[in-house]
Amino acid sequence: MKAISARGVTVRLGGRAVVREVELEVPRGQWVGLIGPNGAGKTTLLRALAGLVTHEGAVALHERPTGELTRREWSRIVAVVPQEPVTPPWMTVAEYVLLGRTPHLGQLARESTHDRVAVTRTLARLDLLDERDRLLGTLSGGERQRVVVARALAQEASIVLLDEPTAALDIGHQQQALELLDTLRSESELTLVAAMHDLTLAAQYADRMVLLDRGRVEADGPPDEVLTEEAIARHYDAEIRVVRVDDRLAVVPARTGR
Numbered sequence: 001m002k003a004i005s006a007r008g009v010t011v012r013l014g015g016r017a018v019v020r021e022v023e024l025e026v027p028r029g030q031w032v033g034l035i036g037p038n039g040a041g042k043t044t045l046l047r048a049l050a051g052l053v054t055h056e057g058a059v060a061l062h063e064r065p066t067g068e069l070t071r072r073e074w075s076r077i078v079a080v081v082p083q084e085p086v087t088p089p090w091m092t093v094a095e096y097v098l099l100g101r102t103p104h105l106g107q108l109a110r111e112s113t114h115d116r117v118a119v120t121r122t123l124a125r126l127d128l129l130d131e132r133d134r135l136l137g138t139l140s141g142g143e144r145q146r147v148v149v150a151r152a153l154a155q156e157a158s159i160v161l162l163d164e165p166t167a168a169l170d171i172g173h174q175q176q177a178l179e180l181l182d183t184l185r186s187e188s189e190l191t192l193v194a195a196m197h198d199l200t201l202a203a204q205y206a207d208r209m210v211l212l213d214r215g216r217v218e219a220d221g222p223p224d225e226v227l228t229e230e231a232i233a234r235h236y237d238a239e240i241r242v243v244r245v246d247d248r249l250a251v252v253p254a255r256t257g258r
Contacts, residue, residue, distance in 0.1 A: 001027070001028045001062065001063065002025050002026065002027060002028070002060070002062070002063055003026050003027060003028040003029075003030070003061065003062060003158065003159055003191035004024065004025065004026040004049060004059070004060070004061060004159065004191065004193070005024070005025050005026075005058075005059070005060040005063070006022055006023065006024040006025075006048075006049065006057065006058070006059050007023060007057050007058040007059075008021050008022075008023065008056065008057035008058065009021070009022040009023075009024075009045070009048055009055050009056070009057040009058075009059060010022070010055060010056040010057055011041075011044050011045070011047075011048050011053055011054070011055045011056075011215075012056075013044070013053075017215060018041050018044050018215050019041040019044050019045050019048060019055070019215045020041075020214070020215040020216045021057070021216070022045060022057075022212075022215075022216070022217055023217065024210065024217070024220075026191055026193060027191075028062075028158075028189050028191055029185060029189035029190065029191060030191060030192075030207050030208060031181075031182070031185060031191075031192040031194070031205060031206045031207045031208070032192065032193045032194070032206060032207070032208050032209070032210055033194055033196055033202035033203070033205070033206030033208070033209045033210070033223070034046070034193055034194060034195040034196070034209075034210050034212065035195075035196060035197075035199060035202055035209055035210070035211050035212070035226075036211055036212035036213050036218075036235065037213060037235055037236050037237075039214075040212040040213050040214065040215070040235075041212050041214070041215040041216075042163070042195035042212055043083060043163050043195060044215075045212065046080070046161045046162075046163050046193065046195055049078070049161055049193065050078055050080045050161050051066060051071075051074055051078075052080075061074070061077050061078065061159065062077065062158070072103055075102070075103035075155075075157075076103045076104065076155075076157060077157055077158055077159055078157055078159045078160075078161060079100070079152040079153070079155040079157035079159070079160045079161070080152065080160075080161050080162075080163075081148055081149055081152045081160065081161070081162040081163060081165050082148075082163050083163040083164045083167070083195075085144075085148045087136045087139075087144050087147070087148065088136060089135060089136050089137025090135060090136075090137065091135065091136050092132065092133050092134060092135060092136070093123070093128060093131050093132050093133070093134050093136065093139075093147050093150075094119060094123070094132040094133065096136055096147055096151055097119050097122060097123060097128075097147060097150045097151045097154050098111060098115065098116075098119050098154070099151055100119075100122075100150075100151040100152060100153070100154035100155035101115040101118060101119065101154060101155065103155065103157075104155075104156070118154050118156060119154050122150045122153045122154040123150060125153075125180050126146050126149060126150045126153075126176070126177065126180065127146075127173075127176065128143075128146060128147060128150055131143065131147075141168040142168045142169045142170060142173060144168070145165070145166075145167070145168040145169055146169065146173060146177065149162075149165055149177055153180070153181075153184065158188075158189070158190065158191060159190075159191045159192075159193075160181070160190060160191070160192050160193075161193050161194075162181075162192065162193070162194040162195065163194075163195045164195060164196065164197060165177060165178075165181075165194060165196075166178065166196070166198065166201065167197070174201065178201065178204075178205050181205075182205055194206070199227060199232070199251040200249070200250045200251050202223070203223040203227055203248060203249040203250070203251070204248050204249075206223060207222070208220070208221065208222060208223075209221070209222070209223050209226040209227065210226075211226050211231065211235060213235045218231075218235060219231060223248075223249050224249060227242055227249050227251060228242065229241065229242050232251065238253070239253070239254045240252060240253055240254055241253075241254050
């Protein structure tokens with residue numbers, strides 16, 4: 001079953017097309033690494049898939065055209081981890097993560113025992129249980145990023161769209177967050193589309209990579225087909241070496257001078 005289907009998706013901002021005629025199909029349970037240089041259109045494409053920006057073309061989620069979905073239905077299907085989330089400094093960690101349960105609340109908008117259990121479970125899995133009563137304004141950038149990921153996971157959506165989810169995290173918490181996402185994917189066929197600058201991390205976890213440049217899909221396939229030295233040099237204007245470590249790819253910068 002296709003979790004995401006995009007047909008001819010084009011997004012214009014300020015009169016300029018920043019995403020151009022994107023064709024993308026993502027089967028349920030797949031992890032897609034969305035890569036490309038700065039300004040390639042990765043964030044804008046994620047926003048189009050999440051229904052956060054007007055676009056041309058068609059998007060379907062679980063084979064339902066998004067035009068047929070109510071905002072509540074959309075929120076139950078898709079969770080978003082934005083690059084620059086709004087984190088009110090006066091909210092506690094637990095209150096913020098509980099917002100992820102909003103699409104599931106009943107008419108009285110009161111959280112249930114199941115909602116509270118979902119929040120506690122998510123906080124524990126992201127090593128945030130001891131921080132549940134802290135104000136967001138007292139957290140470091142990396143701690144806030146983990147809380148944002150926790151809110152998205154507490155939503156229990158079947159599709160999660162992530163925009164640089166590990167950018168503010170140290171290497172240990174990067175691994176923790178990505179391993180948790182991978183575990184949830186295995187347990188519940190969670191579908192992930194993650195825009196990532198770290199090509200090595202993307203190659204470690206993604207089943208498939210989609211390379212965007214100037215708003216167009218330039219390559220789409222397994223990491224070892226997309227992450228080539230020639231492609232990275234052409235689209236990133238960078239000299240790198242692609243090596244294998246434990247049967248996974250690693251992208252290593254190659255110095256061009258002394």
